[in-house]
Structure formats: structure tokens, C-alpha cells
Amino acid sequence: MTVDLDAVDWKILTELQRDGRMTNVELSRRVGISAPPCLRRVRHLEEQGFIQGYRALLDEKRLGYDLMAFAMVHLVSQAEADLSAFLGRIDRWPLVRGAWMLSGDVDFLMLCVAPDLRTFQNFVLEITATPNVKNVRTALTLKQAKNAPVVPLDAPAAPL
DSSP states (O other): OOOOOOHHHHHHHHHHHHHHTTTTHHHHHHHHHHHHHHHHHHHHHHTOOOOTOOOOOOOTTTTTTOOOEEEEESOOOHHHHHHHHHHHHHHHHEEEEEEEEEEOEEEEEEEEEEHHHHHHHHHHHHHHHHTTEEEEEEEOOOOOOOOOOOOOOOOOOOOO
């Protein structure tokens, strides 16, 4: 897959990753073009899926979610219907902040938050009781070393 973006597009993506709330006028000033073409480019980047959305990054601890943990789920079956059912379940679990399907011994890795250990333990029991779940291993986080929800855009991506 080739990424067909010019230098201005890369600048737009870089600036929006830094501050997705800036006005189009400010964005156009930062990337060096006038506002109307800047807005057209942003809309095009959105339509093409380079920009998937905008959101506020919240501090879970300040909101009462003091515990962060990983749950590693091993399924009994990886048949398409079983995977789809489990993915649907993940969508309905509010304590799951992120989830990845993996290769190897673990089928899913889920990043979870909870207000306390008891709540997380109850959640693990719920996961374990879910149809098609063979076992669940957990790891409580001690300290977050890095949280960079950005894509590195120092240089244009090389074609795959």
C-alpha cells in the first residue's frame, strides 16, 4: 500500500495530532496555506481514513479509575463465529479501554481500568465465565512508563 500524501498533508496530520482542537485558521497558519484549501485537505484526509476521529484524552485516575491492568484471554475455539461473538462481548465491556487479537498462546490482550481491585477481580470472573473462554491471565500495572497515543510522523511512511 502506498501512502499518497504531500508535504502539506504530512504537516496537517502532525499538527492535528498535537492539537486536534485548533481552528482551521490556526491549522492553516501552522502549515502555511490559506484556510479554504486547508479545510478541503482535512476533509479529504478524513474521507480517506487517514484521520479517523477526534477525542479528548482523559486522566482515568482523576476520574476514579485507580487500577490499570492487562487481561490475557485464551479461547477454546478460534472459529470465525466464536471470534465474532467474543469481539462483540469486548465492545460491551466498559472496563476494557483497548483490545488486540494476537497470534501465539494468547488470543486477546485487553487493557482494562477499574476503580479498585475488587471491581477488577469481579470483571475477571465475568470474562472467565464467558462462553468459549478457556482461561484468563492478568497483570496489574505498577507504573505507566509511556503513553503516546500518536503515530510517529517524522518522515513519510515507506510503502509496504
